[in-house]
Amino acid sequence: MTCIQCGGKQTTKRENYKYTACGLSNVTLIGVEVRRCAKCGDHEVVIPRIEELHRVLAAAVVRQSSRLTKDEIRFLRKQLGYSGVDFAKVVGVSAETISRWENGKEKMGSSAEKLVRMLVVHTQPTRHYPIETLATITEERSPKPLGVRPKGNSWVQHELEAA
Numbered sequence: 534m535t536c537i538q539c540g541g542k543q544t545t546k547r548e549n550y551k552y553t554a555c556g557l558s559n560v561t562l563i564g565v566e567v568r569r570c571a572k573c574g575d576h577e578v579v580i581p582r583i584e585e586l587h588r589v590l591a592a593a594v595v596r597q598s599s600r601l602t603k604d605e606i607r608f609l610r611k612q613l614g615y616s617g618v619d620f621a622k623v624v625g626v627s628a629e630t631i632s633r634w635e636n637g638k639e640k641m642g643s644s645a646e647k648l649v650r651m652l653v654v655h656t657q658p659t660r661h662y663p664i665e666t667l668a669t670i671t672e673e674r675s676p677k678p679l680g681v682r683p684k685g686n687s688w689v690q691h692e693l694e695a696a
């Protein structure tokens with residue numbers, strides 16, 4: 534393959550790739566194809582089935598027991614397909630509150646958080662979401678590293694090696 538930036542030659546390797554472009558800082562795609570240009574250092578990552586990937590990530594986010602971070606709130610809103618204004622109407626708060634949640638100026642309350650989790654579960658096909666999951670949410674606000682790897686036509690969560 535040829536680099537679109539400089540026309541140099543790309544080499545292709547399977548790598549574990551930090552997928553910060555999705556808006557979440559803790560996601561690693563395991564064993565995905567990354568094309569790197571030796572000449573200019575530019576790279577591109579090949580992400581198959583990206584809609585399915587985002588669905589799997591959303592399901593993983595609402596399953597975790599730590600509280601939603603500002604990045605996760607924004608990610609889930611986008612995954613639900615809401616603008617800030619529409620999301621505000623659904624959750625029953627002002628649009629200003631949504632933006633304060635998403636820029637970290639205000640912490641989302643636990644009832645609103647549970648509502649958002651249930652919205653995600655109900656609008657995305659989720660295989661199994663025991664309601665007890667909502668009772669296991671702690672006050673912790675630091676999500677654990679989240680690894681996902683392509684499998685067949687979909688993506689599956691995959692334990693990451695400790696860094």
Ligand SMILES: [Zn+2]
Pocket residue numbers: 536537538539540541570571572573574575
């Ligand atoms: Zn290049």
